[in-house]
Amino acid sequence: MTVERPIPTGILGFPVTPMNEDLSINYEGFQKNIEFLIENGLNSIFIACGAGEFHAISEEEYEQLIIKAKEVVQNRVPIYTGVGGKITEALRQTKISAKHGVEGYLILPPYLIDPSQDGIFAYLKMIIKSTDLNAIVYQRDNCILTLDTLKKLAELPQLVGFKDGVGNIETNVEFTQALGNRLAWINGMPLAEVTMPTYLNIGFDTYSSAISNYIPFVSRQYLNALISGNHEKVKQIYEDVIFPIHNIRKQKKGYAVSLIKAGMNIVGLSVDTHVRPPIAPVEQQHYEALAKIIERAIEKYAEVPGGNVSSN
Template identity: 60%
Template sequence: MINNKKIPTGILGFPTAPLNENGNIDEKALAINIDFLINEGLSSIFIACGSGEFHAISRAEYQKMVEVAVETTACRVPIYTGVGGNITDAVELVKLSEDLGADGYLILPPYLIDGEQEGLYNYYKTIVQSSHLNAILYNRDNAIVNLDTLQRLINEFPQIVGLKDGHGDMELNLEFTNTIGDRLEWLNGMPFAEITMPAYAKIGYSSYSSAMSNYMPHISRMFYDALLEGNDELVNEIYVDVLLPINRIRKAKKGYAVSLIKAGMEIQGFPVANTVRPPCVPVEEGHYEELKKIISSTLEKYPVTKTETSKL
């Protein structure tokens, strides 16, 4: 039996971890970030995940970020937290997320070790069986489950409701979607997911995490709607005019997948400084100015309208 409770679909919101002048989490800025994403029609909030610098926040900061998300969201959309790394910590974060009122969680890769499939199965099993919250597996880096392992897990645990792919093995993804079908929600979690979404959408991945939505959500919506409607001309225009130029900057430095979001938000007037925690680095001045020009030209060609938010 599939667990249909608050499964995230469409465009998924991944807020950042805004820092104040003292280097601490800026709770007010985080609430603004979350409220903006919801008001712009994103289907769900994924708090303290990759964009939220899961790797660099303390347990107390993690708890505060989830608390802010629960309070700000106010049941308008489902909330998913990031868990992972050390298996003991992951289980504790699942329990904390449940206590704080989250709807589910995304399991980030374990630390460092490349495990065999049996090891990955036991890693996920230990985490998932600790709670009845919805769980989403994340195929990337050192945690790539194959078809047999995924089928074994979903047959045992109905609370596993989705798989997010950040690995990019399309042969494996086709095996998943053609064999498992709609038992899971398929989420494109590649860095700057809009870049690969035209390919993913054709094989059944109808949802994706959008970093760009933190500062230009109308472009994410426009692109997504054009994909679903088969408007290839508009898809190609946005791809060439907006997505590829931003992606070239993103690939210029390791860690820009996180820091470029904050730079875009700062350019757009959000109270988020271009500041990240190590090992990420802030966007350097030249790249910052490039992004500024891209955003300006994008808004000129594709202005924000006051039309009704599309259904994501």
């Protein structure tokens, strides 16, 4: 019997893992983050991934995040978890994910080692086959695939998606041309809105949006304008929001996570700016610059800070 495997589409939500001042996890803030994303139309929720400080949470916290996510999601959207790092830890994470009945998992790169293609294939295959959950491969850092490797992985029915965080367009064209609609093609580049026009043209119609954690109405209007060919609206959003935020993001390593928390704090969500080392919090000057960008975004693209979209 063939297993029906719905794949993630549209804008994907990657909630953060809110921290208290003592760096313990604020689970209430975490649940409110997820609820905010669902209320604002995000199609899937990916917990304990890069934006969720996957590298810095314990196995016990990981399981608790899944439990808390399921409590608030209530089957309204699919839940995916992050798995990866050391193979032994990745396999424990897939088992925990399966135990709690999530939809699937995003496979993050292996720990430290820069492996050969047969090594990458063995690592990914072992993780993908460890459960019957959906699996998405994340190409970045120590996990760079060739077409032959991805083709072999695509023979596994559990593999439903490929997320790119590298930006090699030539390779991505090869992948999409060779595998077509066999996989969901996900743009996972830093601040994916920056590169989405190029990715959309080669078959990547799904992306993970960092800014959706605090200004989801901008992400939604941006994608709608891009798909409908409203080039003037896309240009306006680039100039008003995306490029200014991207310029701040490039100022310091670790802002891929801490800048999201800063944005959420600015709009009044239940998230402080605390992050676990080695990620550093956002500097005050950057926080203030981000606040001004968000204020302009709300004035121009939303009716109220909660995210009701205007008619622009």
